Amino acid sequence: MSVKVKTLDDLTLPPPGADSPLSTQxxxxxxxxxxxxxxGVLRLLLRLDGENVREVIPVLGYIHRGIEKIGENSxxxxxxxxxxxxxxxxxxxxxxxxxxxxxRAAGIETNDRIEYIRTIMAELQRLQSHTLWWGVIGMDxxxxxxxxxxxxxxxxxxxxxxxxxxxxLTMNYIQPxxxxxxxxxxxVKRTKEFLEYLKPKIDEYDELVSGNAIxxxxxxxxxxxxxxxxxxxxxxxxxxxxxxxxxxxxKIEPYGVYGKVEFDVAVGQAGDSWDRYIVRVMEMRESVKIxxxxxxxxxxxxxxxxKVAKAIKPPEGRYYGHLETARGVIGCFIVSDGKDKxxxxxxxxxxxxNLWCLTKIAKGWKIAxxxxxxxxxxxxxxxxxx
Amino acid sequence: xxxxxxxxxPGDSNSNFLLTTLDDVVSWARKNSLWPLTFGTSCCAIEMxxxxxxxxxxxxxxxxxxxRATPRQADLLIVAGTIVKRMAPVLRRLYEQMAEPRxxxxxxxxxxxxxxxxxHSYTTLRxxxxxxxxxxxxxxxxxxxxxxxxxxxxxxxxxQEEETIGKPGYRRKPVTAALPPNMSIDEIxxxxxxxxxxxAIVKDPLKGDSxxxxxxx
Numbered sequence: 380m381s382v383k384v385k386t387l388d389d390l391t392l393p394p395p396g397a398d399s400p401l402s403t404q405x406x407x408x409x410x411x412x413x414x415x416x417x418x419g420v421l422r423l424l425l426r427l428d429g430e431n432v433r434e435v436i437p438v439l440g441y442i443h444r445g446i447e448k449i450g451e452n453s454x455x456x457x458x459x460x461x462x463x464x465x466x467x468x469x470x471x472x473x474x475x476x477x478x479x480x481x482x483r484a485a486g487i488e489t490n491d492r493i494e495y496i497r498t499i500m501a502e503l504q505r506l507q508s509h510t511l512w513w514g515v516i517g518m519d520x521x522x523x524x525x526x527x528x529x530x531x532x533x534x535x536x537x538x539x540x541x542x543x544x545x546x547x548l549t550m551n552y553i554q555p556x557x558x559x560x561x562x563x564x565x566x567v568k569r570t571k572e573f574l575e576y577l578k579p580k581i582d583e584y585d586e587l588v589s590g591n592a593i594x595x596x597x598x599x600x601x602x603x604x605x606x607x608x609x610x611x612x613x614x615x616x617x618x619x620x621x622x623x624x625x626x627x628x629x630k631i632e633p634y635g636v637y638g639k640v641e642f643d644v645a646v647g648q649a650g651d652s653w654d655r656y657i658v659r660v661m662e663m664r665e666s667v668k669i670x671x672x673x674x675x676x677x678x679x680x681x682x683x684x685x686k687v688a689k690a691i692k693p694p695e696g697r698y699y700g701h702l703e704t705a706r707g708v709i710g711c712f713i714v715s716d717g718k719d720k721x722x723x724x725x726x727x728x729x730x731x732x733n734l735w736c737l738t739k740i741a742k743g744w745k746i747a748x749x750x751x752x753x754x755x756x757x758x759x760x761x762x763x764x765x
Numbered sequence: 766x767x768x769x770x771x772x773x774x775p776g777d778s779n780s781n782f783l784l785t786t787l788d789d790v791v792s793w794a795r796k797n798s799l800w801p802l803t804f805g806t807s808c809c810a811i812e813m814x815x816x817x818x819x820x821x822x823x824x825x826x827x828x829x830x831x832x833r834a835t836p837r838q839a840d841l842l843i844v845a846g847t848i849v850k851r852m853a854p855v856l857r858r859l860y861e862q863m864a865e866p867r868x869x870x871x872x873x874x875x876x877x878x879x880x881x882x883x884x885h886s887y888t889t890l891r892x893x894x895x896x897x898x899x900x901x902x903x904x905x906x907x908x909x910x911x912x913x914x915x916x917x918x919x920x921x922x923x924x925q926e927e928e929t930i931g932k933p934g935y936r937r938k939p940v941t942a943a944l945p946p947n948m949s950i951d952e953i954x955x956x957x958x959x960x961x962x963x964x965a966i967v968k969d970p971l972k973g974d975s976x977x978x979x980x981x982x
Binding site for chain 2: 415464511
């Protein structure tokens with residue numbers, strides 16, 4: 380059986396002036412893989428008519444490192460440090476999803492202390508990720524000041540991580556059966572200080588950027604993603620919630636200790652770039668709320684429930700688990716053949732689907748709007764290519 | 766070399782000329798006006814953004830803050846992140862598009878040896894020295910902003926001390942940026958090998974042979 384694969388050579392341009400009153404000519408232009416607004420090495424092939432975007436074709440693979448294949452050749456603990464490097468801004472959540480699936484598969488139990496610390500760490504990471512995104516969207520829209528503000532506040536969270544975990548970015552902290560090490564004695568105190576510091580800063584973000592007329596002109600009613608499209612593209616996370624679908628795994632299938640805390644799911648209405656912006660700012664406030672409820676009540680206990688030296692050998696079978704990262708649902712699928720290495724190690728990453736809705740919503744807008752829309756999707760390229 | 770110290774004070778008629786070699790002046794100007802290219806592929810890019818643009822660490826103290834988005838305006842390529850086989854030709858083209866003299870700083874384990882993706886990966890380049898000539902390697906996964914600064918300072922030292930106008934961009938052996946003083950690479954390797962044997966014995970449950978496992982089978 381032979382399948383005709385559609386390649387870039389098959390793309391053709393219509394004759395000049397086919398769909399425009401003016402005599403214009405369409406042309407292709409490459410955006411990336413080296414481009415400051417593509418947040419890494421994403422390559423977008425654009426079919427343009429003047430400045431109007433007619434079609435966006437993402438071309439992937441420029442940072443494909445074969446993490447799934449390496450995972451098949453590594454023991455279950457060794458896969459943890461690999462998934463740090465997928466979506467490096469949600470490293471702890473990536474650690475967590477692998478640990479969650481392995482624990483479920485091998486029947487490893489965790490205690491309350493571990494789950495509390497995991498949840499707090501994940502929410503801190505969400506704050507860290509969203510502050511970075513807030514700075515970067517400002518820079519993509521042409522304002523450099525938010526970048527400085529966002530990175531300033533992000534550094535405080537990074538310091539807290541560094542004290543406990545020892546890493547600033549690639550955490551390698553949550554492992555099957557617990558955590559790599561216990562929290563630092565200063566952790567609770569410094570986290571509280573950070574929250575007290577950050578709360579007025581989020582209001583400052585609103586005053587500085589959200590209410591700005593230029594920002595609103597650049598975001599409101601631009602790149603509208605309807606709820607139907609969002610679901611059919613498989614988008615998750617803030618992108619899906621901005622389109623009005625209140626799908627948040629923290630609420631729907633509570634993992635960790637999310638079942639015990641009260642928080643609201645930030646939901647947008649129109650699904651435009653502005654909603655994606657404001658949903659993330661609202662999520663920052665919710666994360667602060669979640670950490671505040673947990674930080675004083677971390678129970679006593681061990682930070683590890685199994686011996687590290689013991690090889691993990693889940694029984695034969697297929698296991699899947701998913702959770703909510705800062706960008707959407709990450710799923711981990713493991714096929715075990717009873718040995719100490721997975722037979723198949725697959726990751727369903729949120730950014731792949733979130734990127735693909737760009738092909739629909741960027742159509743018809745200007746190139747500058749394409750940059751704003753792509754920035755509002757908050758994509759991380761190594762997460763797409765794996 | 767001390768141009769700053771020997772420069773004449775304005776209005777001082779006795780010392781309003783300066784003796785130096787052209788090499789020294791040109792290298793001095795060159796080392797303090799490095800324009801980096803924004804080239805980040807993965808995790809190291811965040812730490813590079815932290816170092817070059819953001820608020821806590823200030824790269825402009827070292828004269829390298831004018832970050833350019835096009836290679837034609839840049840003369841320092843900071844390779845931040847993994848380079849895979851598909852990206853390698855792009856990296857080479859970016860390097861060739863830069864105006865001479867051009868310098869390359871490779872940050873992170875991936876650019877040195879493949880880093881965490883050194884085993885079993887079918888796409889990752891095991892070090893970018895196969896594609897572009899590297900002046901300074903900065904180890905770390907990812908390296909802290911301070912490490913990147915140390916790398917830039919090392920490159921400035923190389924430019925000042927080892928370059929001539931006759932051979933702009935001429936470089937000697939690549940150096941490791943974070944090498945402690947009074948210590949050679951071989952000594953570090955020996956010490957690391959000892960440490961590995963003492964502490965990090967990870968038994969491969971399939972083979973039961975620890976040393977072979979550490980060397981990646």
